[in-house]
Amino acid sequence: MSCNTQATQVHVDEDSGARRLVVNSRDLDGARDVSYEFLRREYSFDHVTVTDVINRLSENPLGPYLTCVPSSVRELVEQFPFFSVAHLRAIAQIHGVSLHGRLQRGMCKDALRLHDCEGSCPSVSYVFHVLKRPRHNYIFVPDLHRPSNSYSNECYMKAKENTKKQRQRRAANALEGLAPVGPPAEPPLVSPFPPVQSFAAKREIIREWQVEMSPDHLQEGVCAVCVQIFAAELLVDVVPSKEMLLTLNNNWLPAETRPRTYDIAKYEGAILCCHGMSCLGNIGDLRMCLCCRRSLSSPKPRQPKDAIANFQYYGVSELPVDVKSALACASQFELQLIALARATVITHHYQTKG
Ligand SMILES: [Zn+2]
Ligand SMILES: [Zn+2]
Ligand SMILES: [Zn+2]
Known part of the structure; x- marks a missing residue:
């Protein structure tokens, strides 16, 4: 009705x-x-x-x-x-x-x-x-x-008033040194929990989840300079300049350890990772993370600290066959020993290159 x-x-x-x-x-x-x-x-x-x-x-x-x-x-x-x-x-x-x-x-x-x-x-x-x-x-x-219903509500209010009176009486009795008159009654609690979101808020949460979880968003890539893995959207293709490539040189590396996975002469001797390069045989775009981009694309390019050219190039693919096989069958402790020696060298270069 x-x-x-x-x-x-x-x-x-x-x-x-x-x-x-x-x-x-x-x-x-x-x-x-x-x-x-x-x-x-x-x-x-x-x-x-x-x-x-x-x-x-x-x-x-x-x-x-x-x-x-x-x-x-x-x-x-x-x-x-x-x-x-x-x-x-x-x-x-x-x-x-x-x-x-x-x-x-x-x-x-x-x-x-x-x-x-x-x-x-x-x-x-x-x-x-x-x-x-x-x-x-x-x-x-x-x-x-x-x-x-209002009848039970009235009863509840009356009971509450009675409890209040009882409590007052008990307080008065306590003052006179008398025993209390029974346990106090607790009122029932009604709280709206959990808070209910609006339809628009729910839709926004689902939309955000879909964006964050989409395959495009989850793709990863490698920075050609520091060989760290980043979300694909954080990496940008950069056209390398001559100065940029020259700062990524490391003249301390013996000639036989230099990478042969790409044409290093075309890249001015720069130590890079082939996985972040668009062209191996000729100059092409280099995929770079924000840090490397900042150091290299300033008017006076500096070598990024994390660059593999800064003594962090392992040359695994250029290892002689016997060393490669020795490493492959090395024990956990042997590998840790090598890593420890390596870490000392890296720390040394980090400190001296300020
Ligand atoms: Zn009515
Ligand atoms: Zn980088
Ligand atoms: Zn590589």
Whole structure:
């Protein structure tokens, strides 16, 4: 049953997770609807009325007022969480719902959530006033608990008052040195947890996950200068200049250890990694990470500290066959010993090259 007989278009369709309600339904030609999401963001509740004396000029979109007719009282009080106790009592009165004087706000709300408009209810309009500052950061938490009926609420309030009286009596007794009168009763807790995200926020989270997890995003590549692995999007192809390549030389390396995986003469003797190069036989783009790019593309190129040319070129592919096979069958401890000697040399070069 509905208490608004004049509302001909009561839309209960889903949009961004929120239901919609009819606006200005008395003006049947102009009947339209807005979402509760919009109402929560832009409006505060003004008053509830059974008469339509609102001046058209003061109405939305010309004026600050918005008159709404929801499909049910329950939907309205559940979807619009800014009703004060006074508002809830006014709505209850117009619907003939009697509220005990002691009830708290949540209980008044529950009483309205349980109300079902019978034929005796008048057709009611709810008038909202536009806010000066919209509630942009408000996160709507729907009522997850079942409404409790006002009779049990009254009992609860009475029990609470009794407990309060008991506690006062106990305090008084304690002062007189008497024994306490039994354990205190704890009130039940109702907390909206976990917070429920809006549909837009959920969609944003899913979209972000899809971008982060897409195969394009997960691709990796090697920097030709420092041979470190980076996400492909962090690497940029750079056209190498002569000065750039000359800074990547290392004249300490014996000639037989120099890389032969690419034409090193064409690259001015630069020590590079073939996996980050676009062309091995001739000068081509070099894939570089941000650090190497910064050091090398400045007006006066410097050798990046992490560059393999800075004594971090292992020359594994250029090893003589017997050394290669010796390393292949070396024990864990032998490899650690070699690594230790290597680390000392690297530390030395890091310190002297400041
Ligand atoms: Zn009613
Ligand atoms: Zn690099
Ligand atoms: Zn390589």
